[in-house]
Amino acid sequence: MSNLSARRAASIIGLVVGLALGLVYTWVIAPAELINTYPALLRTDYRWDWVRLVALSYVADGDLERAHARLDGLKQEDVTGAIQALIEEYAAAGHPADTLRRLTALAEALDVHTPAMLVYLHTPTASPPTLISTPSPTPTSTPDRTPTPYSLSPLSTPTPKPTRTPRPPTPTPLPPPPFQLIQQEQICEPGQTVRIEVVVQDEHGVGLAGVAVWLMWPGGADRAVTGLKPRDGAGHTDFNAEPGVSYALGIGELGMPLVTDLRIELCPAEKKEEEPQLGSWRIVLEQQSLETE
Amino acid sequence: MNKRARQWVIRVAVGAATGLALGLAIGWWLWPVQYTNTAPAALRQDYRDDYVVMVATDFEVEQNLEQARKRLKLLDPEEPTAPVVELAERLVEVGGDAEDIARLTYLAWALGATPPALAPYLEGLP
Numbered sequence: 001m002s003n004l005s006a007r008r009a010a011s012i013i014g015l016v017v018g019l020a021l022g023l024v025y026t027w028v029i030a031p032a033e034l035i036n037t038y039p040a041l042l043r044t045d046y047r048w049d050w051v052r053l054v055a056l057s058y059v060a061d062g063d064l065e066r067a068h069a070r071l072d073g074l075k076q077e078d079v080t081g082a083i084q085a086l087i088e089e090y091a092a093a094g095h096p097a098d099t100l101r102r103l104t105a106l107a108e109a110l111d112v113h114t115p116a117m118l119v120y121l122h123t124p125t126a127s128p129p130t131l132i133s134t135p136s137p138t139p140t141s142t143p144d145r146t147p148t149p150y151s152l153s154p155l156s157t158p159t160p161k162p163t164r165t166p167r168p169p170t171p172t173p174l175p176p177p178p179f180q181l182i183q184q185e186q187i188c189e190p191g192q193t194v195r196i197e198v199v200v201q202d203e204h205g206v207g208l209a210g211v212a213v214w215l216m217w218p219g220g221a222d223r224a225v226t227g228l229k230p231r232d233g234a235g236h237t238d239f240n241a242e243p244g245v246s247y248a249l250g251i252g253e254l255g256m257p258l259v260t261d262l263r264i265e266l267c268p269a270e271k272k273e274e275e276p277q278l279g280s281w282r283i284v285l286e287q288q289s290l291e292t293e
Numbered sequence: 294m295n296k297r298a299r300q301w302v303i304r305v306a307v308g309a310a311t312g313l314a315l316g317l318a319i320g321w322w323l324w325p326v327q328y329t330n331t332a333p334a335a336l337r338q339d340y341r342d343d344y345v346v347m348v349a350t351d352f353e354v355e356q357n358l359e360q361a362r363k364r365l366k367l368l369d370p371e372e373p374t375a376p377v378v379e380l381a382e383r384l385v386e387v388g389g390d391a392e393d394i395a396r397l398t399y400l401a402w403a404l405g406a407t408p409p410a411l412a413p414y415l416e417g418l419p
Contacts, residue, residue, distance in 0.1 A: 006301065007300070007301070007304055010301045010302075010304035010305045010308065011304045011305075011307065011308040012308065013305055013308060014304060014305040014306060014307060014308020014309040014310075014311070014312060015308040015309070015311055015312040015315075016308075016312060017305075017308075017309050017312060018308060018309035018310060018311060018312020018313035018314070018315070018316060019312035019313070019315050019316045019319075020312070020316070021309070021312070021313050021316060022312060022313040022314070022315060022316015022317045022318075022319070022320060023316040023319065023320050024316075025316070025317065025320065026316065026317055026319070026320020026321050026325070027320050035335055035337075036335075036336075036337040036338075037328060037331045037335045037336055037337065037340075038336065038337060038340055039336070039340060041328060041329055041330075041331045041335075042330075042331055042332070042333065042336075043329075043330040043331065043332065044330075046331075046332060046333055046367075049364070050344070050347075052351075053344070053347035053348065053350075053351050054347065056347075056350065056351045056354045056355065057346075057347045057350040057351065059354050060350045060353055060354050060396075061350065061392065070343060070347070099354070
């Protein structure tokens with residue numbers, strides 16, 4: 001081996017040994033300390049629990065900005081999965097409608113969708129619940145609790161430049177076919193809960209699932225979606241109703257009602273000695289076929 | 294040791310020093326150990342605080358003390374109440390959000406720990 005080769009070999013051997021020692025030290029003996037992590041690095045179950053906590057905190061305080069800040073840096077799939085699971089769990093457990101409305105509002109703001117939330121979308125919500133009273137010496141100033149450097153992962157994405165490619169004219173989509181009332185029947189069954197049943201069907205009489213039905217009354221409205229109780233039929237939904245209120249029924253967005261001045265009335269007594277009872281309503285709405293010219 | 298051997302040793306030593314420096318730079322700055330699957334205990338202080346506030350708020354909504362205790366044990370397995378009390382006292386000291394303090398105090402109370410400084414925040418509780 002020549003002198004030059006021996007010198008090079010010595011340098012390379014030294015370099016390799018030093019590098020190996022350095023990496024063993026930094027990766028094994030004294031790695032970067034496991035502190036100061038952030039929610040995105042949590043284990044999957046903890047990440048989902050974090051999202052769940054954010055959502056339930058939103059139920060309590062109604063602070064959307066805070067919820068957004070707390071979710072900053074988390075992957076959308078984690079947010080979606082955890083919130084969908086929470087809404088489905090709460091809907092199945094029969095939690096109060098106001099809680100579900102709040103969760104649904106948060107889900108919508110976060111672009112999360114699940115069939116269980118359809119019923120609670122766009123329905124009036126109550127004001128945020130204040131479950132805990134605060135003490136009399138309430139601090140007047142509310143400075144930041146702690147520094148909140150939630151800027152761990154800049155989420156700003158470059159806005160794509162608008163393209164000006166001329167497009168061929170596209171045909172305007174036809175509006176969905178309108179519905180019309182084809183049957184309004186009073187139901188008189190002993191011991192029944194007074195309600196308004198709605199059946200939405202297509203032109204062939206087949207029940208239509210997933211149709212939003214609005215029940216409106218002076219000063220309020222409720223929304224339900226057909227088909228959520230499969231045993232009652234795909235096109236079925238119902239509302240609780242009270243006597244003395246004039247109801248109107250509509251389909252789709254709040255707008256022109258299909259049925260107006262719907263009132264809970266007494267059923268005709270079959271025998272004179274019988275005490276008359278309140279009757280429910282069964283309303284059948286049928287979709288009209290599209291007439292194309 | 295003859296001159297040639299000494300030069301060889303020096304070269305090895307210089308190479309090793311350079312390699313070591315390179316290794317440290319790679320291991321600590323350029324390509325450090327990436328941690329995933331961490332637990333809440335490893336969160337940065339502000340996230341830990343937020344976690345504790347959210348646990349207290351969730352307790353207000355769900356009223357599930359065992360669940361709250363289980364979550365707090367992830368921060369302090371020995372004394373799960375400690376992070377709640379410590380944060381509540383800190384917020385009182387700096388004039389933090391009154392609702393957060395009230396929620397933390399309520400949870401601390403439910404867990405059986407209410408320091409005197411937090412007692413005013415228990416007024417009006419059921």
